[in-house]
Amino acid sequence: MSLPTTSPTMIGRASDLRALQAVFDAVAAGESRSVVLSGEAGIGKTRLLTEFTRSVRSSALVITGQCVDLGEVAAPYAPVLGLMKDLVAQRGRDAVLEAAGPGKASLATLLPTLGPDAEDQREGGVGRLHETVAVLFEALSRDRPVVVVVEDVHWADGATLSLLAFLVRALTCDRVMIVLTFRSEDVSRGHPLRGFLAELDRTRRVERHSLERLSRSDVLRQAIAIRGTSLDTVSIDSVYARSEGVPFFVEELLGLDQDRDGDGDELPDTLRELLLARYERLAPTTQQLLRVISAGGVCVEHALLERVFAGGPDALDTGVREAIGSNVLVADATTYEFRHALVREAIHDDLLPGERSRFHAGFAEALEAGVGGEPVAAAVSHHWMLARDFGRAFPATVRAMEQAHAAYAYSTEAQLGERLLEIWDQVPDAATLVGRSRSELMRRTASALRNAGWTDRAIAMVDEVLATPEDRDDLDQAKLLRDKAFYLANLGRPGSVDLLEQALDRVPPGTPGDLRGVLLTSLGARHMIVGRLERAIEYADEAAREAVRTGSARNASVAANIGGIARIHHGELESGSRMLATAETLADGDGSALLRYRVNASDMANLLGSYEDALASALEGVARAKELGVERSSGLILSSNAVDPLVALGRWDEAEERVHRALALQPPLAFSVYLRQSLILLTLWRGDTESAATMYRRWRKGMLSLSGLEVQTRFGVARVVMQVGLAAGDLAGAWSPAGVGVFDAPDHRPMPAYDLPALADAARVLARVRVALATGTLDVASGPFAGVDDDQLRQLEERWRALLAEERFWPTAPLWSALVDAELGGPDGTGDDVGAWEAARAMAERPFAPAVLAPYTALRLAEARVAAGDRPGAQDTLVVAVAEATTLGAGLVLDGARALAERASLNLDGRPRARGTSGSIELTARERQVLQLISEGLSNRQIGERLFISAKTASVHVSAILRKLGVATRTEAAMVAGASGLLTASAGRIDRP
Template identity: 35%
Template sequence: MLWLVETRSVSPVFVGRADELQTLNDALARAAAGEPQALLLGGEAGVGKTRLVEEFATAAGCVGAVVALGGCVEIGADGLPFAPFSTALRALHRALPDALATAAAGQEEELARLLPEFAEAGPGRHEEEGMARLFELTARLLERVAADRTVVVALEDLHWADASTRHLLAYLFRTLRTGRLVVLATYRSDDIHRRHPLRPLLAELDRLRTVRRLELGRFNRAEVGRQIAGILAAEPAPAQVDEIFERSDGNAFFVEELAVAAHEGCATGLTDSLRDLLLVRVEGMPESAQQVARIVAEGGSTVEHRLLAAVARFAEDDLIEALRAAVHAGILAPAPDGDGYRFRHSLVREAVGDDLLPGERSRLNRRYAEALEADPTLVPAGERVMRLASYWYRAHEAAKALPAVLEASVTARRRHAYSEQLRLLERAMELWDTAPEDIRAALRPVDYTEVYPPPLSERRGGTPSGCDPATAPLRYLDLMAEAAVAGRLCGERERALKITKRALRLLDDDPDPLRAAWFWVQRSRLVQSLARGDGWQELGTAQELVRGLPPSEVHAEVLAMVAGWSMLHEPGPEAVTAAERAVEYARMVGASDIELNARLTLGGLMVDAGDIEAGLAEMYEVRDLVVEQGRTGVLGRSHINLPSSLEGVGRSEEAVGILREGVRRTERAGLLESQGWVWSNLAESLYSLGRWDEAVEAAMKARTTAPAAKPSGGGCFHCAAIQFARGQVTEAARLLAEARASYGTHDPMPQNNLPLARLAVGIAAAEGRLPDARAELDRALDTGFPPGTQRFAWPLLLAAAEAEAGARGLPAAEAGRAEVLQRLFHAAKHLTTDAPIWLAHDKWIRAELHRAEGRDTPDAWSDVVSAFEALERPYDLARVRHRLAEVLLTAGGEDERDRATALLRLAHAVAAHLGARPLTDAVTLLAQRARLPLTPAPDHRTAPTDPADSLGLTTRERDVLRLVSAGRTNRQIAEELFISPKTASVHVSNILAKLGVSGRGEAAAVAHRMGLFPADMTGAPAV
């Protein structure tokens, strides 16, 4: 009803800011061309940030862009989780309901944590990747909405933003890749003191080349003059401009205040303090309007009309008159989106709020809380719980504040706003001792917590009393447990670690083994994530505490954690036993996610122990259950561990299919860290299959997708391995160092350290640093190879054996050679060969050791070649064929020369196809020395017009080979050629036989060498 009331203090003329507005319009144009834009707009309070955003929004709307505005909400010292994003999404929902619904399809329940209009939000359980998943889904939602139209999302007052909002904004700025989207955020720069939580975010965003940061300066004298002329609708006197410019120092808001004060001829124009100017203008209003202003100042950034009426307790007409006076005076303004009021400028609100007396502040907050309790519909449903908690807390009413704060913490957890949950739980702990005993006794852990077992004396069946946990009272330790998990999930690990230490001290005075074990598990996770150790000491303590106790979820989790740790660090029989007991206990207590995770661990341990088929069957069954039941908490791991085990036993093609599926599923679920691991594992399997360009692409995805360091380190390592194989030794060394840094030294794992050592040995040998290669090997051998680490140990031993063989004959290498070879032989002798890939490596290492001693034979190398011909390892097969050709040529017979020629041609074709320059050069040099042609001489009398004819391929087999060369799977070939997968498999087998190769990668290499399928204009194989 007050929308038409205007104030004279706002200039109708937009003054200055031409450069800044042009920058924003340029960003809009680039976004319209499909390049997402991210901008930060800073400036001191009152300098004109909001006015600039309004002008830009108007201009954007005029060219057809959809503009969604959202502002950070301040309630005292509190912020509402994701408030600006919720407001902006709500605006998009109103403007583009169908487009937003289509973009959110399938993820409505998760996205409802930001916008309840989507659906009813999912359960509020803690989830390891819950917040990351929400962030990823939000980013993809905005990209989809902006795919066909230009969208501007403007978020104001970032200096008030809650931690979750800051994290989400940082995520968007880092990951937006497509869409006609502009994300603009404003903040008050003069509020960003040294310890302000926004400062680290600004520093992080400054390092992103995709983010532009604008600083809005003050007006110069000419601009101040134009602003005053707009306000007064008349040209001001030069002396007046000089005075106002000097006093305002060019701050647009203070120019407005001083201009109005001077125009009205009031004494406020003479005050020395601009802050006093703001208060005196308030004091110039009628008393009822002043009272309304004080109430609004304490209510938050915006106060709804009905809530204001309930708190003010004025007669309706009196309230309207008071509001009319405040709006007319330019102190308050109607909220732009809703039936409420806010201060026209936050500086005035802060001045009025600071002028309140402590008792007056408490009384106003109590009235707000009482009004909201009496009628929850006075505020939007999504804000009620948080605002009620804030009002009661600032009213200093512990009896009311404690339950309200706890309820707000549950709401924060449901939204994956773990930073806000942690802050609220810390506030609840602060209130705990001051709240009356009867209030605390009425609280129930089932209402406010989820992560923690009830006290031993109140566990069902724990004592003769047999109390139901649902009736147990909430304890202080329950709050500490929730806070510890929230702190870990939001990244506040130091705070979480302090909480666990305090809890364990409390449990020293009141022992409860199960509760203590639970906290030791949390401490183990925190120690590992903070790089303070490997976490085993803490897990060992937890294991001792639960030993002999009845089955429980905590007991199952401890055993599952111990098994998982052992699988990564010291796999063996004890780890298998722990995994089996974890599965058993989890089943007994109905802890499904723990059971599935423990079964994955058990399956992986069985594979490593040599029970390959049974272990893989267990992991396949878990994968199927996870997909069928939609268990997001285990989804990522099921698509990481299973293909990793398949790769470990040489079944790379099978692993690639699961990993491709894993990429799709983790992306759809927003599981970024898991997706990073999936990409890393995919790079490894593609490397094995000789699909190196695809492997590099997957490795780069691992480096850029995952928020955690270790998946990114995996991507670095696989890039390094490919660069090394292609002869880029310096770049490989750089990437290896980057991978080492990503893995860290606090938590050594064989699955990381052994591959790193293997590549380090190879690089050192390639650079002629044999002592360094030997030192790297010695460190690995001194540490030893625990049972189950053979998949990583075999390649390391091979690299060392190759280094020794390659240095044979060098005088500097002779010293210590016999000892090194003996250690290698002894280490290989004690590794299992249960999988064909391990047996092939065993034969290869023995052949290399014989080569290092100058006594390798064609028979030995023939065995190695035969072993690798049964595997899909084209690069490894090419390397051993080169070695066999080398030893055959040494034998010197004509039959041997013919066989060596065929081997070198195959090896050269694969090496050239992969870009493996060192192998290509070695094969070429050997062929030149032996005077062997690497390509057969053409017979012009019988040469077919089509190179494929010389291979005896049918037309259908040519079609299939073309798709094999393009990297298609049998299923994809079947779909493209309209045949069954079984028929495609038969064609592939026939092709391999006719080409005389053992795998698809070699077949593609032969097709590439012969030029069967020339590339199209994009460089991709013609299909």
């Protein structure tokens, strides 16, 4: 009999165990954390985890899952299935379903016995599945910390990695600890795990921990713990040298050393010999049994082994007992597995070709017969492939592909599709077996590739199908063209519109099904986002008629959505708004259409300057998404839509937190770009110009690639380029085609929601260029300003003003027109006209003005007053600008205020002026209006309503008045104002500004 398999105490891992315990302590305190544990095979990852989980089981819920080695195509969600089974075993089915919340039906994807039959399990897609698992772990962690262990993720399928990545990103303030292990030597260049690990490395809540080999003293301690006595120096040197400090090899060498008859030279010299040494000492029947088990996989059910092993029950029992006694196998109530996967791999690699085919065929047949429970089609396909029986592997792979699709395991589905294509020509009647033609299978595989994130490969496959001379009808060709159009749009590449129009030509009116309707709505959407509004309206209207013909409520909602948005942009505000509202009614009960409506409706409210409405709409959608269990998947888009209104309302901390949370969850490409634009500008206005410029350089490529396809992105990027360029002193960058030049693009079509704010930025750049030209600091001999002169700048301004006049119907146009007038005011057109800045300041106090414009226009008004020689007025206005910027956190304005104070010797501390006559107290015209209303006893909210400004702006005015009058209360202000004649001076009607 061999020595005990392992040391009764863990050797050389005290610091590693402490590291895991430290992470667990942080988790127990309320912070989700993850650990990625790596090391070579045999280094002791499982032993360390066993010791760790044993130490925390009394205070935590520990669930474990094991990845399965099925070669190149892994079984979908195999370790997650193990987690769910472990969880149900510990907590019970009902408790698990209750904790899973509204998305509990989607758990049937992982464990069919969990899912209620009454619900549509595919509603919400893979995002809902991910969210449900996150909600499940969150709920469980409220009672006690949850430790989720997944071993050997180097064998994990893409769907499992995607789910794990989501959990790591999504679980932040919950008591959940995720521990993943992998063999470092098995993750070669190009391995799917590399990208997964790189993604995790960007998350601050993930720790990487690598297990090192044991030292010679540790090996000696391990040997003593196993043998009970010390080893002589020669023996320990031999064991240490041969094992190289790998604990598993130390155990094997010590066991062999105990059984050998000769000296140390008889110990194996190679790793293969060491792994097979125990196996080769067993009886021939036991060796035969172990060869069969090695073909079964990491863990083999007794029922399966009994079916495949040809030696009979007695031989099986005898062989198993010997293998367990020799520390080759371990067993539980129903399964067998090798003590270490390395031994299993060595025995399997040693199989003869005939044995390999025979054993794998045996397991495939047994699995197909239902032995050992419900068969996993991917495992059946794997065994038939290794048996080289393609005729039987083909239908098994077809079933596996369907199972993978049903489980949202798109990467596995794609790999199985590629496997079918690889053996297609070796299987008679392949089209009959798969139920589709080869080109249809390629289209299906391309769809899976795209859903798995491999869009370039999906496009290549569609191109290959399109180039195939196989006969296809117009509908099949249209679907291929549609798919390629979607894939190109998914990558932010041009060409979608032409492909969609080619597809539409092949689907005439009256064609059964929804394909024509989908093409029409897609074309309407694509034309809208590039600014071809008339074409967008035409396609949307035709899509609406098509939806009525086919009875598709979803297409009807989408058509109304697109048609309404396009009409609003086109200037048909009332009819467009009515049409957009019908999209919500038509979408009732359809989650996809309703999400699309809420996204567009909240975005449009923001563009129209109704920031409170936009925020309320977005947050209502987020709340509904949370109720449905998709808050961090599809609800993420609505959460992203809350960012811009929050910024406009001056709630910058909330906006920034939402941006970071959304970006961490990796929203779709377009929304990632929108969020990054918002974050850059928010960082800039907070005063961190360097960080804003760095972020722009880092994200520039992706932002510019999408800007070629979307007007919204193009002008959003242009604003970033211009504002960052101005703040960083990069006037040439601000003047570039991506900045000011956006208005000169040949395909520019007026869309006021995006044009107007960008025109105000462009006017600021133009004014700065005029100053540089006048002072001789502009290089007009070469570079971006070559040949620029006053006439060219005047013509450019005239074109912009013509565009302003054309877009004056937009509700926020008065604000942006006033800003353009102010930026380009004065005799030289450089922005030093006091009256223009007073008008812009008044507009900046209106509810439709973004919050940052109030302190910005106050600063610019102070600058204009300095230029005009009005130092007292400049002083007062500068104090207001500083107060407003401080309240908002607008560091960029504060920097400008400090620079102005330094240049003009002004005071920033806001020291009050002495009380006296009305003429000695300097109040602006707006402040006199506010003072009048204060004396009438109105609140800030009431003042805001009377003057059509926000309550927050009213509050800033009240604070400025109290400071100037040198009083502490509103009552005192009214008394001083009355005594000094200020109310008489401000008498008169208060008109709408």
